[in-house]
Amino acid sequence: MTQSRREFLQNCGALIVSFSAGSLSVLSAQGQGPFGTHPSHIDPEKLDSWLAVGADGIITAYTGKCDFGQGIFTAQSQLVAEELCVPIARIKLIQCDTSVCPDQGTTSGSQSTPTNFNSENLALAAATAREALLSLAANRLEEPVEELRLADGVIIGKRGRRVRYEELIGNKHFNLPLIATAKRRSAADWTVLGKPIASLDRAALMTGQFEFVHHAQIPGMLHGRVVRPPEMGGTVAHVDERSVHSVPGLVKVVVRKNFVGVVAETQYQAGLAAGKLAVQWNPGPELPSQNGFFEYLQKQPSRDALSVDSRDTEAQLAAASRVIGARYTYPYQMHGSVGASCALADVKPDSATVWSATQSAYPTRSIVAKLLDMPIDKVRVIYLRGSGCYGLNGADAVSFDAAILSQAVGRPVRLQFSRQDEMMWENFGSACAVEHRAGLARDGRIVAWDREDWVASLGNRPGYDQPGNVITGMLLGYEPELPEPRSVKPPAGKFRNPSNTVPSYFAGCIAGSCGGGGTIRSERALTHTVRSPFFTGPLRSPLRIQNTFANECFMDELCAHAKADPVAFRLQHLQNSRVIGVLKAAANAASWQARRSPRADISRAQTVSGRGIACVAYEGDNGYAAVVAEVDIDLQTGTVRPKRFVIALDCGPVSNPDGLRNQTEGGILQGMSRALVEEVTWNNRRVTSVDWETYHSLYLDYEMPTVETVFVTPANVPATGAGETAITVTPAAIGNAIFDATGARLRDLPFTAERVKAALLAHRAERA
Amino acid sequence: MKTITLNVNGRQHSVAVDPETPLLFVLNDELGLRGPRFGCGMAQCGACTVIMRGEAVRSCVLPLSVVGQDEVTTLEGLGTPEKPHPIQQAFIEEGAAQCGFCLSGVVLTAKAVLDVKPDASDQEIRAALGGILCRCFTHTRMLRAIRKYAEARRV
Numbered sequence: 001m002t003q004s005r006r007e008f009l010q011n012c013g014a015l016i017v018s019f020s021a022g023s024l025s026v027l028s029a030q031g032q033g034p035f036g037t038h039p040s041h042i043d044p045e046k047l048d049s050w051l052a053v054g055a056d057g058i059i060t061a062y063t064g065k066c067d068f069g070q071g072i073f074t075a076q077s078q079l080v081a082e083e084l085c086v087p088i089a090r091i092k093l094i095q096c097d098t099s100v101c102p103d104q105g106t107t108s109g110s111q112s113t114p115t116n117f118n119s120e121n122l123a124l125a126a127a128t129a130r131e132a133l134l135s136l137a138a139n140r141l142e143e144p145v146e147e148l149r150l151a152d153g154v155i156i157g158k159r160g161r162r163v164r165y166e167e168l169i170g171n172k173h174f175n176l177p178l179i180a181t182a183k184r185r186s187a188a189d190w191t192v193l194g195k196p197i198a199s200l201d202r203a204a205l206m207t208g209q210f211e212f213v214h215h216a217q218i219p220g221m222l223h224g225r226v227v228r229p230p231e232m233g234g235t236v237a238h239v240d241e242r243s244v245h246s247v248p249g250l251v252k253v254v255v256r257k258n259f260v261g262v263v264a265e266t267q268y269q270a271g272l273a274a275g276k277l278a279v280q281w282n283p284g285p286e287l288p289s290q291n292g293f294f295e296y297l298q299k300q301p302s303r304d305a306l307s308v309d310s311r312d313t314e315a316q317l318a319a320a321s322r323v324i325g326a327r328y329t330y331p332y333q334m335h336g337s338v339g340a341s342c343a344l345a346d347v348k349p350d351s352a353t354v355w356s357a358t359q360s361a362y363p364t365r366s367i368v369a370k371l372l373d374m375p376i377d378k379v380r381v382i383y384l385r386g387s388g389c390y391g392l393n394g395a396d397a398v399s400f401d402a403a404i405l406s407q408a409v410g411r412p413v414r415l416q417f418s419r420q421d422e423m424m425w426e427n428f429g430s431a432c433a434v435e436h437r438a439g440l441a442r443d444g445r446i447v448a449w450d451r452e453d454w455v456a457s458l459g460n461r462p463g464y465d466q467p468g469n470v471i472t473g474m475l476l477g478y479e480p481e482l483p484e485p486r487s488v489k490p491p492a493g494k495f496r497n498p499s500n501t502v503p504s505y506f507a508g509c510i511a512g513s514c515g516g517g518g519t520i521r522s523e524r525a526l527t528h529t530v531r532s533p534f535f536t537g538p539l540r541s542p543l544r545i546q547n548t549f550a551n552e553c554f555m556d557e558l559c560a561h562a563k564a565d566p567v568a569f570r571l572q573h574l575q576n577s578r579v580i581g582v583l584k585a586a587a588n589a590a591s592w593q594a595r596r597s598p599r600a601d602i603s604r605a606q607t608v609s610g611r612g613i614a615c616v617a618y619e620g621d622n623g624y625a626a627v628v629a630e631v632d633i634d635l636q637t638g639t640v641r642p643k644r645f646v647i648a649l650d651c652g653p654v655s656n657p658d659g660l661r662n663q664t665e666g667g668i669l670q671g672m673s674r675a676l677v678e679e680v681t682w683n684n685r686r687v688t689s690v691d692w693e694t695y696h697s698l699y700l701d702y703e704m705p706t707v708e709t710v711f712v713t714p715a716n717v718p719a720t721g722a723g724e725t726a727i728t729v730t731p732a733a734i735g736n737a738i739f740d741a742t743g744a745r746l747r748d749l750p751f752t753a754e755r756v757k758a759a760l761l762a763h764r765a766e767r768a
Numbered sequence: 769m770k771t772i773t774l775n776v777n778g779r780q781h782s783v784a785v786d787p788e789t790p791l792l793f794v795l796n797d798e799l800g801l802r803g804p805r806f807g808c809g810m811a812q813c814g815a816c817t818v819i820m821r822g823e824a825v826r827s828c829v830l831p832l833s834v835v836g837q838d839e840v841t842t843l844e845g846l847g848t849p850e851k852p853h854p855i856q857q858a859f860i861e862e863g864a865a866q867c868g869f870c871l872s873g874v875v876l877t878a879k880a881v882l883d884v885k886p887d888a889s890d891q892e893i894r895a896a897l898g899g900i901l902c903r904c905f906t907h908t909r910m911l912r913a914i915r916k917y918a919e920a921r922r923v
Contacts, residue, residue, distance in 0.1 A: 069867025069904055198863060205868035206856040208803025208843030212869065215802040223797075248769070248786070267797055268789040271809075338807050338815055338903045339869045387807070387815075388867030388904045419808040658863055662909065666866050669905035692812040692901065700874065700897035704907045 044102040047132070047174045050125030051080070055170035057153055059084060059091050063122055064104025064361070065112040066096040067201075069388045070723050071659035072112050074199045078655060079117060082193035083126030083185055084133075084165075085150035088200070096361040096383030106360040106461060108391070108538060110622055110721020117655060117719040119184065127182035129174065136168040187653050196658035213357045213384035214342045214416070221344065221412040222251055223267040224405040225274035226421055227260040228471070231686035232534060233284025236260060243278035253277060254408040259475040261401060263409045267416060274418075286684050287533050294329045294433040297454045302528035304488035307501050308508055308516070309524045316448030316522035320439025324561055327435045328550035329748045332428040332456070332680035334695055335539055339387025340422040341394030345402035346412040351378045356399035357386025359461075364396060366464040368403045371476065390670070391429070392461055392470075392537035394422045400472040420690045425471040427537025428680055431456045434550035439522075444562030446505065446573055448522035453501065453550070455543065456532035457483050471535060483529035497620030499543035500728070501525050503551040504617055505573040517576035517617050534680070534687065540670070541724040544618060545731065549675075549749060552614035552732035556597065557745060565594040566613050566736065576617055578650050581712050582626040583615045585648035589710045590628035597736070598743040607632050609643075610741025614732035618725045624650040624712075625725035627668065629733035630705075633741050638757030642672055642705040642734060650712040651722035657711070664726045665707045671730025672705070673698040679750050743767075774835055776801070777845030787833035792816045794832055795842060803843030804872050807901070814873025814900035818842050822884065824877040824896075843872050846879070855879050855917040862913035866904030873900040878914040886922055890915065 042049050052060045061080045067073035081088040094100055116122040137155035138145045140163050147158040156162050204210040241253045249265035250273050260279055264270040288296040317323050344355040358364045361381045369376040386395055394417050402415035434453040441447045459469035459480035467473025468480040495508040495515030506523040508516020559569040567587045574580050615626035627647040633640050645668050654660050677696040681689040689695035735746050744763035771784045783798045795801045804827050807815030811826040818827045819841040847853035855875055881888055881896040893914055
């Protein structure tokens, strides 16, 4: 039964009158944590789980989506301020503390905005609270709700009488459910949301006042270090504790199955002990050679899944005027956080608290409980920001490790990973190979496209019950999530494209219903998931960047074969209006000149220039981007120098344009670093890219290109994710620009100078 | 274990630690400072940067025993949120951070260079930032903030 808004407001007024005024301050006295957090109800259906109005007029909001530098702290504060019509300074946002915040799973996958900024969760809570306050005020002021207005935390009646929020409900519970029909303020009326508010952490960050998890201190805490095996699959043969007896301040050597760590009085002593501890390791299995890895990958048993299959691609390819095929490869890459991960744990006999930079507070709580053999409700995880993570870096593993060490010594432990602990054992972004075959009609139109990819996978986020998905769990004897070989079933249900496996140009038809972005109806996309020799996990734009690189570069190849302009050729095969929108906007903003690639006028100078374009519907429907890359290539050295990026982005209504520009610039430049230099390396025994000399990233001296960002905002669409769309299209646009400038097609990432040089030589030989 | 005095951000501190302890650990764990941060422990990233003798140095590889009485300046020593140093103010205005973990290296290295050479060119500033990593890739905003500060201090 649906209530009218008026009935709801009347009812909720009645409810408020009868509620048992539970004081928040009493609760906070019971569970005050060292970081000033306090408990509340956590049932996400209840308004009090999300919002509380203090007697001082401060509005505390609780969220399960946390800020790692992507700006969601500020944006969520804006959201609450907007819906409640108060200045942003009056919002206190508590993020990801399992004792007070709703369980919103993991902050990942560009899901925070769609989850909390549309018509559910935090946004709905704020809207519900505003309507409840209006109703309370109507009772108090004896005026109808329609005649009330809100300003700066005050509700004002038509006759000029005023009442402050805290006078209505300060320090009391709303005792209301979230009301699905509560109305968001119209974007046209926004005064806080949608504005380029300076991120709230700025001044503290710039002046060294901001508390990262690395700085948190607990009275009486000790310092830990872990001692990892030298290679994947290594197991403990013997630990000689006498080797560290002379280290001053050593408290304990902790060995649990293959987990080894040390605890000492100071960080320096812990480091000394970790370095000196003599551990004999049984070797792990030999690794497949890095040279030839993708050939190895494509021969392994796999778990197979079809995203789409029109079952006529072979026939259509056979009938096509021309068939073009190519293989693309994408290497393992790292999150490579600047700060090696850190966590603190205080494990007591019957309870535990962990301060963690995890993206997954509640899942981490479950895993910690499992590893400590403790009931889940006795474990509290409090989020504290770490170094930017870009996905599953070492933050989860270090939290588990800290808890194990603290339990072993019965005192609080702060654990700092070394650079090698971080880089050898994080869950890398998956290596992938993609093989395309497409048929062109005589007029150049694509008539069929068949695509197979191979994804290396081992482990993942640990979730609520899979500790073996990261190194800690594996060392303790838990199994990682494995891609069990499975033969393929025909696609069923609604067409989905969560990993951007399917190019935007496919019609995406399953049983007659088409959900793809394009017009190609003879289509097949088959994914083989293969066991990886290393841990893998989500890294900013997981699989979306790999697939989009392969799809958008191959589209460019088809375009070159069709002798068409890359924008016009894409438009010819697209029907998704939002992809079309960003494609046109980017081309327009970049003053794109319609012509075919490679450019006809390749000069004989040492440095040549080109432009390339790429576009994506992120996860099929969670954000849209197109980017134009302009690059210079030094033909002598093979060095690629991006000069300019112009990106058009459609993520629906923008919460904070300045924050989004910052994310977009960062996404493009990070994507550029990943396209040009980043690659995990290994020998036949172990990972060899274990620091910043062996894993490459573009330093601050790199002459960065300009980035121009254009927002495309259609009317009446929900807010989508936006932090991962820009990076997704960047490598492909660079690859296409290299082709435009030189005629050489780079199909293997990263585009190192050596690779570019080799491709240029091969291209010249081909033409000769 | 030895009691050592050191001069940080204009104040004398006494700490009882092993003299071989890296300065970074003393700043973080003993003095509770949050500006310098542990990034790599190998002087490869700059997150632990402090200024000593007018130069940006990596405190993660600097044993306390060699610090002596030289004044150590961290991000906290430049200014406060209420009264930021002009270079911090420029970073605030430009919004030149994402996660912000790398800021000590960026801000203090740029300041040290411009203290010595106020008319340093963009290339010279960039060259000085050669060993500093920002993995959020806020490079463009950071260099804009540095340029803004450099231009303002020349006036």
